[in-house]
Amino acid sequence: MPDLAPENSAQSPENGDNDRTQSIFSDRNFLLFLVGQCITTQGLWIQKIAMSWLAWSLTGSAFWTGVIAALNFAPAFFLGPIFGVMADRVDLRRTAMLLNLAQAGVSFVLMGLSYAGLLSLPWMVVLSAAIGILGSAFTPIRLSLVPVIVKREFMSRAVAYAAMNFNISRLVGPAVGGVVIATWGTGVAFMINALSYLPMVVVISIVTIHMERAPDAKSRRIWASLVDGARYALNHHMIRSVLALSCFVSLVGTGMVELMPVFAEAVYDRGVTGLGMLSSAAGIGAVTSSFILSRIKSDAGAYQRVAIIGAFMAASGMMGLGFAPWYEMAVVLVALTGGGLTLVGVGSQTALQLAVDNKLRGRVMSFWSATTFGGIALGGTLLGAISEAGNIQFTARGSAILILCAAAVALVRLRQIKAL
Secondary structure, eight states: OOOOOOSSSSOOHHHHHHHHHSOGGGOHHHHHHHHHHHHHHHHHHHHHHHHHHHHHHHHOOHHHHHHHHHHTTHHHHHHHHHHHHHHTTSOHHHHHHHHHHHHHHHHHHHHHHHHHTOOOHHHHHHHHHHHHHHHHHHHHHHHHHHHHHSOGGGHHHHHHHHHHHHHHHHHHHHHHHHHHHHHHOHHHHHHHHHHHHHHHHHHHHHSOOOGGGSOOOTTSOHHHHHHHHHHHHHHSHHHHHHHHHHHHHIIIIIHHHTTHHHIIIIITOOHHHHHHHHHHHHHHHHHHHHHHHHTSOSOHHHHHHHHHHHHHHHHHHHHHHTTOOSHHHHHHHHHHHHHHHHHHHHHHHHHHHHHSOGGGHHHHHHHHHHHHHHHHHHHHHHHHHHHHHSOHHHHHHHHHHHHHHHHHHHHHHHHHHHHO
């Protein structure tokens, strides 16, 4: 099957002029979406650090800390493609609102159990799985929303700024979460996250959805639609390469970052505030990378190259982390690692958004979320088990070597594709 021409990678001269003279922040739809996402993601990161800290506090086990983190992402691997098919055929507005409300409901349950002193490991397993299922359902919806709420010429910058917003939250949220947990406990952290979903529900209800750009796969059966999407992704050279790199880096890179509670406590003895600082350091690197990504031209190939550079960066930071004897050095290296992982994650996501045919957007982006989040889930569990049996810094060194190999293969493959 021949590659379909990237629908959005080329711009007409008129669109190019608009892209240079208009600011994306003049787009009311995008501003509303950005504000709503900002509030929601702050709460998300506060809850995430609360879950990680509780898992470590309840068990003292790197394995179970990895399992709880994995359950937030594993459903995306198994259910993501199915949800991607659904994203191509449901009402995006209504579905997004319902899923946000459902996620708020789970956070309220966590809050109640925490206040009642009933939040045990089995409850955390069940509720982490529920969070993962709802998140895997919402991801292809969210990724399909951006292209239909902003002007076409703003799409690449919208993806980059949305990622920057997410990573600013990643910078601020864990630090705030550490203070909240230390001062008021995990119940307040869960309550903050539950309330943070409500502004996003309001935003989604009022933004304009350009339905003429929305996917429409209602005429095909679910299995046939899924096969169409998989065939398209596997036969598109760039999409296949980007998906492979993002999956592998998530497996051995981002999966390791999910074990930051073990570094904070077992390696450096810094507790929950140390965990917040390490998570915020990763956020600093991520924000810096997101700003760089926002300045790149709207070209899928350029974002693919940036993703490869990011893999080399992440490997360098992780290798250093595997040897770092001091906490302060670890903070710097985690920032470098976070920056590299962001270049891979956001660079690959943007490359796909620019290259994919709009009729298959939900399905292809669900493959990205499935391979990325599935890699995080499997990686967090495997690396946690390996670290349980040995030294987590040795595990970090091994992960760095594997990422270097993956980046080298991706670079060779990119040059081969250019030579065709």
